[in-house]
Amino acid sequence: MIFNKALILCILLLLNGSVAASDEEIVLAVNQNIVESHISRSFSRQIFSMKARQWANGSPVVVFVLPDRNAHHLIFAKEILETFPYKLRSAWDRQVYSGTGQAPREVANIDQMMTNIANTPGAIGYLPRSKIDGIKIRMVEVH
Amino acid sequence: MLRIYATWIVFLFSSTCSTALLAVEFNDGKVQIHGFASQGIVSSTDNKFYGDSDNSISFNFREIGINASYRPRPDLQFSAQVIQLDAGNVNENGLLLDYALVDYTVYSNEATQFGVRLGRVKNPFGLYTTTRDVAFTRPSIILPQSIYFDKARSIALSSDGAGIYFNREGSLGAINVDMVVGKANVDRGSEATFIRKDEPGEMESDKASRLMRIIYTTPDDRLRLAFTAANIDLNYQEASHEVDPHLFVHLDPKIISAQYSHEKWELTAEYSQMKSSITRNFAPNFSNVIEGYYVQGSYQLTPSLQAVARYDASFNNKSDRDGKKLSAATGLPAHMFFAKDWMLGLRYDVTPTFMLRGEWHHLDGTGWLSSLDNTNPREMERKWDMLMLMGSWRF
Numbered sequence: 141m142i143f144n145k146a147l148i149l150c151i152l153l154l155l156n157g158s159v160a161a162s163d164e165e166i167v168l169a170v171n172q173n174i175v176e177s178h179i180s181r182s183f184s185r186q187i188f189s190m191k192a193r194q195w196a197n198g199s200p201v202v203v204f205v206l207p208d209r210n211a212h213h214l215i216f217a218k219e220i221l222e223t224f225p226y227k228l229r230s231a232w233d234r235q236v237y238s239g240t241g242q243a244p245r246e247v248a249n250i251d252q253m254m255t256n257i258a259n260t261p262g263a264i265g266y267l268p269r270s271k272i273d274g275i276k277i278r279m280v281e282v283h
Numbered sequence: 284m285l286r287i288y289a290t291w292i293v294f295l296f297s298s299t300c301s302t303a304l305l306a307v308e309f310n311d312g313k314v315q316i317h318g319f320a321s322q323g324i325v326s327s328t329d330n331k332f333y334g335d336s337d338n339s340i341s342f343n344f345r346e347i348g349i350n351a352s353y354r355p356r357p358d359l360q361f362s363a364q365v366i367q368l369d370a371g372n373v374n375e376n377g378l379l380l381d382y383a384l385v386d387y388t389v390y391s392n393e394a395t396q397f398g399v400r401l402g403r404v405k406n407p408f409g410l411y412t413t414t415r416d417v418a419f420t421r422p423s424i425i426l427p428q429s430i431y432f433d434k435a436r437s438i439a440l441s442s443d444g445a446g447i448y449f450n451r452e453g454s455l456g457a458i459n460v461d462m463v464v465g466k467a468n469v470d471r472g473s474e475a476t477f478i479r480k481d482e483p484g485e486m487e488s489d490k491a492s493r494l495m496r497i498i499y500t501t502p503d504d505r506l507r508l509a510f511t512a513a514n515i516d517l518n519y520q521e522a523s524h525e526v527d528p529h530l531f532v533h534l535d536p537k538i539i540s541a542q543y544s545h546e547k548w549e550l551t552a553e554y555s556q557m558k559s560s561i562t563r564n565f566a567p568n569f570s571n572v573i574e575g576y577y578v579q580g581s582y583q584l585t586p587s588l589q590a591v592a593r594y595d596a597s598f599n600n601k602s603d604r605d606g607k608k609l610s611a612a613t614g615l616p617a618h619m620f621f622a623k624d625w626m627l628g629l630r631y632d633v634t635p636t637f638m639l640r641g642e643w644h645h646l647d648g649t650g651w652l653s654s655l656d657n658t659n660p661r662e663m664e665r666k667w668d669m670l671m672l673m674g675s676w677r678f
Contacts, residue, residue: 238413
């Protein structure tokens with residue numbers, strides 16, 4: 141009985157988290173100094189797996205992500221990169237603990253994501269479409 | 284004992300106050316510091332693994348590491364990691380330099396990166412070797428011993444030399460090629476694996492090791508296929524008048540790996556063959572093919588609870604799977620030349636940076652147990668069970 145209640149609670153919590161997030165479309169967001177308006181899916185995967193480290197003009201890529209279990213992160217991983225959060229995490233871990241790469245910079249929430257993208261040249265992350273101001277933060281389409 | 288308490292204090296501290304995975308960063312993230320600390324508990328019937336675990340409980344299973352990386356430019360990274368291990372009687376004492384390297388990306392564009400690494404580099408060997416001491420990157424408390432033998436972990440661990448890498452991702456999928464050439468670092472456990480005990484002399488790299496791994500990933504990022512091939516040459520330099528001065532070992536492991544990943548579950552299998560040739564002065568030369576494989580499945584029961592199951596088999600001689608010929612030749616029990624391991628485990632992620640694991644092994648054979656832990660072969664039992672628990676923290 142207690143187990144059933146706990147299960148229902150878990151399901152409710154899960155549903156609550158995902159419903160709140162899936163109302164909004166998640167898009168790739170970059171600092172205004174990035175000129176690209178489209179990037180390929182493979183380049184976006186290379187960027188978020190921390191293998192591609194520079195933009196076409198040679199400037200450094202700075203990657204921001206939300207925590208692994210954040211509902212927006214889940215949507216970003218599945219819909220934009222077409223992978224799963226745990227696959228991204230293991231790709232980062234393989235590099236971080238073998239000296240061959242670095243981890244993306246993790247931010248706690250959407251507000252921090254906006255602040256960091258707006259203020260960091262070369263920054264890329266992801267945001268609900270409504271948060272893109274087109275001035276300090278631009279949107280990049282994946283195709 | 285003090286160190287055990289210290290590890291647990293770190294665990295308690297970390298599990299109560301950390302919710303996000305935040306590394307230590309300086310200089311706008313150009314400098315990153317990461318680390319990990321794991322404490323395992325082992326209890327087994329009859330045979331010893333990671334210390335005196337037989338019909339008792341061993342706490343001699345600890346992995347602590349810290350690393351730093353500095354990326355001053357997008358195409359340049361300096362990084363190093365030191366680790367401290369306790370693995371019963373098998374490990375080297377003190378701090379070990381796990382890697383220390385400079386990574387330079389010679390060429391990169393949207394789809395391709397090509398670069399070189401110099402220094403002490405981790406060997407590309409199967410799916411798990413490069414981060415084998417980091418519990419969070421393993422599928423279970425111990426790696427499948429058929430391919431990632433803990434008793435001789437150093438043989439394929441790292442090289443002092445150079446590596447090159449090539450990544451390319453396109454509409455047909457991604458290719459990742461890694462090659463490493465360098466001097467192998469050989470530890471006591473590996474020496475004891477070939478000589479059967481820790482002699483006063485030293486086992487060391489004879490010729491530079493050569494390793495190569497190719498990984499192909501399908502465009503949907505679901506299937507990874509890998510092929511590893513290596514050539515490793517070691518020799519034993521005697522200190523006085525031991526068993527066999529001038530002993531040479533040549534190993535040529537080949538591994539094929541496959542991993543299919545779904546949102547909730549993952550299937551992994553690897554198969555390896557390694558020809559082991561030992562050349563000796565005062566005993567006949569010896570050569571055989573070591574074979575190992577495993578099949579493993581994991582399932583995410585809830586976002587924080589994962590179950591894993593595996594069957595792992597290893598044979599010291601592919602054409603003598605029950606060990607009878609090797610037993611007749613050496614006088615040692617036949618069960619020392621194979622091991623078949625059924626494993627069931629659970630992983631509970633308490634927070635993103637702290638996890639607990641438990642797993643049960645049911646074994647037939649003692650092939651991957653070290654003679655440093657089990658000094659008397661006659662005291663080993665062919666059929667045995669092992670329960671392991673682990674807490675692991677990382678940042």
